[in-house]
Every structure is written in C-alpha cells, then in structure tokens.
Amino acid sequence: MDEKTRQNNTYLTFFLDEELYGLNIQMVREVLEFTAITRVPMTADFMRGVINVRGHVVPVIDLRKKFGLAEGERTAETCIIIVELEIDGEAATMGALVDGVKEVLDIPTEQIDAAPRLGSRLDTRFIAGIGKLADAFVILLNIDEIFSDRELSMIAGLRQQVEEQEE
Template sequence: MAQKTEAQFVTFSLGEEIFAVPVEVVREILDHEDAFKIPHGPDYLLGLRDVRGQGVPVIDLRVRLGMTPTVKTSHTRILVLDVPVENRVLALGLVADRVYEVVPFLRDQIEEAPDIGIQWRSDYISGVVRRNGGFVVIIDLARLFSDSGSALATATRMQHVA
C-alpha cells in the first residue's frame, strides 16, 4: 500500500492572502520589534535584529512581493528562518501580519503556480494548496532571496563580523 507523503508548513498572512513556508526552515517566531536600520539597503530590508546574539536581516515580505508596506499591529510577528540558498544558509527575519499554525499538506495536494498566459512574478511560488475555500501560496524562499542583490548579501556578511 502506497503511503501518501505529507509536509509540514507554517501558515501566515500578508493582508488577506495566506502564505506558507516549510516548518523545517522556521527557527522561531518573535513579536515584532523595530530593526536597526542599515543605510542604503533595498526598500524591503527593514534592518538588523539581534536574535540570540546573531544579527539577522529583517525583510518586509509584503514589499518584497510588491505589496504595500506592513503596518504594525498587535498581531505582527517575525518568522526567523534559516533558508538554504546556493551553498550557504541565510538567516532571515520575515515580517508577517499574522502567524497562524503548522499544518500538514499532502504532497499531491500541492499544485504548481497557475499559468495565466502572461509574464508575472510567480517565480517565488513553489506551489499552491486549496484550503477552506481559498488558496495557500507556498513560498520558494531560496528563489525569492537568491537574486535579492548585494544589500542582503552585505547584511548577511555583517552578521558574521558582529
């Protein structure tokens, strides 16, 4: 009998949209605090935050995905992630409007990003899952941040110097 494989994901929202990242990359979830600003960083890089003695770049994922900037509320959280990118692991803090839960998705429930016939920024989507009458977008973190430019790379190098 074939066993259906499932993967665990942490779900969170940006506005009305629900997103997910694999649970194995989530180190911890923190309350939102303002980050130490880094001059000349890209608009989505909010700055550095000290996480247990490590300087971690904090990213406004809403801005990175072309949405309006995050407006901090009592529900705003930072997901501290260890993202495998190329031949290293990138420590990142992603700002989420709200973090929900860890949920299992069967691998055969995960669909590819839809083809809408035109070019659009779907390269950060590793898949979508139908859930509760809507969709959960699974983010391909490595793709989202591998081309993020020198500012993130500089911030990552700074955390090793500090």
C-alpha cells in the first residue's frame, strides 16, 4: 500500500460520551491540552469561543453540543483537536473540543462500511463511514459536512470579528 492510500485510511480516534469517533489524520493539524476558551457573545450554543494558537485566533466548537449530547465533565483527558477545513473555498483552522483522544489507527478500506441509513429524522451526512475494529466500532466523521454553510460562515465571521477587535 502506498503512502497516500495509507494516509487516507489513517484516523485520529477520540471519545465523546464514551463513543469512539475518528477524523481522517489529513484533516488534523494538532491536539492541544484543554486551555481557557474566550467566550464570544451572541454565538450558537455549540460555539465555545476562541483560543490563541501561536498568535492566530482559532474558533472552538463543542462536538458534544453540536451532536446534541449532554454536556460532559472536563477531565484531564479533555482536549482540543485542531483541524483544517474548507470555508467558502479557503482553508480554515478550527478547534473541536472532545472528551479525550485515544490513538491513531490505520483502518483498511475493507473494514469501513458506509454510514447506515437511520431514517429521515437523523442527518447522517457528517458520517463518512463506520470503521470495524476487533472489539468496537469507530464512527468516522466528515468534518467538512458537520457544519452547514450558514454555520461555517458564522465561524469565519467570528474569527474576523475577534481579529478586528485585537487590532
């Protein structure tokens, strides 16, 4: 298997409410310990605020809230995954607050099933697939599909607003 193919099937796995999720490693820039997040007023409830990452304003979203899960306790394992995504054709950086990171896994294509159809009430477009491990399933996320265009515009606007206030 060549390096590009291997990279496409390599996932950073993490926990939300005791469920295992994965993000393609190509989307992940780094993992940070939990740090103070500056709340920005008048934003969606899943928007936790912004953090400073080496001089850059990075919006942080709470994946638990985005997925409609109960708010979790902050622990020593709570962290922020910094991801790269595309907003209006431009690369953007965003933080995702998660309960804890587990490990980086290679999941062969033959061990990944398509997202299950769960009826019309549940939006599964953000699920890239379900990885089958020996003892568990990994819900593989498509980070670009997790947010609507309106939400992505809001995130981009938030970053711009904070940067203008700092000038």
